[in-house]
Amino acid sequence: MSRQTVYVQHCSGVNGLEKIILREVRGFSAEIYLYGGQVISWKNDLGEELLFVSSKASFKPPNSIRGGIPICFPQFSIHGSLQQHGFARNRFWALDPNPPPFPTTSTNRAFIDLILRHSEDDAKNWPHRYEFRLRIALGPAGDLLMTSRIRNTNTDGKSFTFTFAYNTYFSVTDISEVRIEGLETLDYLDNLKNRERFTEQGDAITFESEVDKVYLRTPTKIAIIDHERKRTFVLRKDGLPDAVVWNPWDKKAKTISDLGDGEYKHMLCVQAACIENPITLKPGEEWKGRQEISPVPSSYCSGQLDPRKVLFTY
Ligand code: TA6
Numbered sequence: 001m002s003r004q005t006v007y008v009q010h011c012s013g014v015n016g017l018e019k020i021i022l023r024e025v026r027g028f029s030a031e032i033y034l035y036g037g038q039v040i041s042w043k044n045d046l047g048e049e050l051l052f053v054s055s056k057a058s059f060k061p062p063n064s065i066r067g068g069i070p071i072c073f074p075q076f077s078i079h080g081s082l083q084q085h086g087f088a089r090n091r092f093w094a095l096d097p098n099p100p101p102f103p104t105t106s107t108n109r110a111f112i113d114l115i116l117r118h119s120e121d122d123a124k125n126w127p128h129r130y131e132f133r134l135r136i137a138l139g140p141a142g143d144l145l146m147t148s149r150i151r152n153t154n155t156d157g158k159s160f161t162f163t164f165a166y167n168t169y170f171s172v173t174d175i176s177e178v179r180i181e182g183l184e185t186l187d188y189l190d191n192l193k194n195r196e197r198f199t200e201q202g203d204a205i206t207f208e209s210e211v212d213k214v215y216l217r218t219p220t221k222i223a224i225i226d227h228e229r230k231r232t233f234v235l236r237k238d239g240l241p242d243a244v245v246w247n248p249w250d251k252k253a254k255t256i257s258d259l260g261d262g263e264y265k266h267m268l269c270v271q272a273a274c275i276e277n278p279i280t281l282k283p284g285e286e287w288k289g290r291q292e293i294s295p296v297p298s299s300y301c302s303g304q305l306d307p308r309k310v311l312f313t314y
Contacts, residue, residue, distance in 0.1 A: 005023055005024070005025050006021075006023060007022065007023055007024070007110040008021075008022060008109070008110065008111070008112060009021040009023070013031070013033060013040070013059070014059035015059045015060060017033050017034070017035050017059055017061075018033070018034045018035075019031055019032060019033050019034070019040070020032045020034075020112050022110040022111065022112060022136070022138050023110055023138070024108070024110045024138040024139075024140065024142060026045050026140075026141070026142060027044070027045030027046075027047075027142075028042075028043065028044055028045055028138050028141075029041070029042075029043045029138070030042045030043075030110075030136065030138055030144055032112060032114075032136055033059075033065065034094070034095075034114070035059075035061055035065070035091075035092055035093075036064060036070060036071065036088070036089045036090065036091070036093070037088065037089075037091075037093035037114045037116060037134050038065055038068050038069060038070055038071065038089060039051065039068045039069040039144065039146070040053060040067070040068040041053070041068065042144050042293075044142060044295060045142065049171055050170070050171055050233070050295055051067065051068050051069065051168070051169055051170065051171055052067050052068075052169040052170060052171040052263075052266060052267035052268075053065070053066070053067030053068055053169070054066040054258055054259050054260055054263055054267075055263065056257070056259060056260050057258055058258050061090065061092070062090045063090075063258070064085070064089040064090050065089075066169075066256075066258040066259060067169045067267070068169060069146070069166055069167060069168045069169070070085070070089040070167040071089055071134070071148070071164075071165075071166065071167070072086055072088070072089065072164060072165040072166075072167055072271075073086045073087075073088040073132065073148075073150070073162060073164050074086050074087075074128075074160070074163070074164075075162065075163055076163040076164065076165045076244075076273060077191070079163075079195075080163070081125065081126075082125055085165075085167070086162075087122055087125075087126075088116055088132065089167075091116055091119075091122075093115065093116045093134070094114065094115050094116075095112070095113065095114060096113035096114055096115035096133055099113035099133065099135065100133065100149065102135065108140055110137060110138040111135060111136065111137035111138070111145075112135070112136050112137075113133065113134070113135050114133070114134045114135075114136070115131060115132065115134070116132040116134070117129075117130065117131055118153075126160075128152070128154055128158070128160040129152075129153040129154050129155065130150060130151060130153055130154075130160070131149075131150070131151045131153055132148065132149070132151075133148070133149040133150075133151075134146065134147070134148050135147045139294075141294065142294075142295075143292055143293065143294040144292070144293050144294075145290070145291075145292045146166060146290065146291050146292075147288065147289075147290045148164070148166075148288065148289045149286055149287070149288050150164075150281070150286065150287045150288075151281070151284075151285070151287075152281035152283050152284065152285055152286075153283070153284075154283045155283070157283060158283070159280050159283070160280070160281060161278045161279065161280045161281075162278060162279055163273070163274060163275050163278045163279075164240070164273060164274045164275075164279070164289060165240075165244060165272065165273035165274075165275070166240075166271055166272045166289075166291050167244075167271045168269065168270060168271055168272070168293065169267050169268075169269050170224055170233055170267070170268045170269070171266060171267065172224075172226045172229070172266060172267065172268050173228035173229045173266070174228050174265055174266075175247055175264065175265050175267070175268060176206075176207060176208065176265070177226070177228045178206070178224065178225065178226055178227070178268055179204045179205065179206050179224075179225045179227070180204060180205040180206075180222060180223065180224055180225070181205075181222070181223040181225065182218065182219050182221055182222035182223055183200060183205055183215045183218055183243065183245070184200055184202070184203060184204060184205070185201075186199070186200050186215045186216060186217070186218055187199050187200075187215075187216045187217075188200060188213040188214055188216060189213065189214040189216070189275075189276070190212070190213055191212035191213065191246075192210065192211075192212050195214075200215070204225075207247055207249075207268075209249050210247065210248055210249035210251070210252050211245055211246060211247050211249075212244075212245075212246045213244065213245050213246075214242055214243075214244050214273070214276070215242060215243045215245065216241070216242055216276050217241050217242070217276075218241065218242065218243045220236055220237055221234060221236050222235045222243055222270060223235075224268065224270055230297070231295055231297070232295070232296050232297075233270075233293055233294070233295055234293070234294045234295075234296055235270060235272060235291060235292075235293050236291065236292045236293075236294075237272035237289075237290065237291045237292075238288075238289070238290045239274070239287070239289040239290060240272040240289045240290075240291065241274060241276070241277070242273045242274060242275045243270060243271060243272060243273060244269065244270070244271035244273050244275070245268075245269065245270055245271075246268075246269040247264060247267065247268055247269065248264050249264055250262075250264060252264075272289070
């Protein structure tokens, strides 16, 4: 396929929504909707889907799309004056005609630059001017790389403050057989207990009931181990100190209208985030937050977090 690889393809997706397909030479691919600036699919070289998208996902604006990687900005959760998880996931993003230069050491050509700017409507609830630039790329080994740059473009001299998350829905075979490594012994805020602060006890995180926790100041590498599929996702992050882990389990799942019966078993949200200490930007200042997710083979084990390469060479 290599000579004919179309690295970036523009086409229309569900309900005619505009989407972009990225492909890299080894066969990995990703699909991104301009609606939400949202990654909706990430497939490996065997064509296996690595992200979860609900069979009941609504691809009808202004609903957000249940699955893939929604962007939570300028507010994570309901804590603040805005709607749950802010508005970036419910807006139409544009192709960025003037992306900033990226330091790159590879010949990678499978990438797209998107931009979201303030609108009159949003200014009623969040009275700020900003430019949110998002680069989404497939690395040479198929890794999915996302870089967000948010700049305060206020002309009234005012700072603004925001929280943020890449709300990644990983596809897992059976949530009961999944383990997360990298969050043991950390402090977390429990969303199921009014955001009370606790310290994680014991070994790796496993799942047997509803979980909705914000782990604080985590390591930059987290591993999500899918025993049944013999696959591990390694999540690396930069500029995003926190990590949210969410699975609604059976009872809560039934209250979520755009989640199919039993689908909670096949999804796990692990979100690179900045929540505990919100970011404040003065006019002219820019913030950057990156995540890189890579599937690694089943032979992976603790302490061997992806020895193949250096982080963030793109
Ligand atoms: O990411 C955790 C969380 O805030 C949960 O509390 C849960 O509500 C989830 O997000 C999904 O939110 P959504 O608005 O997409 O239904």
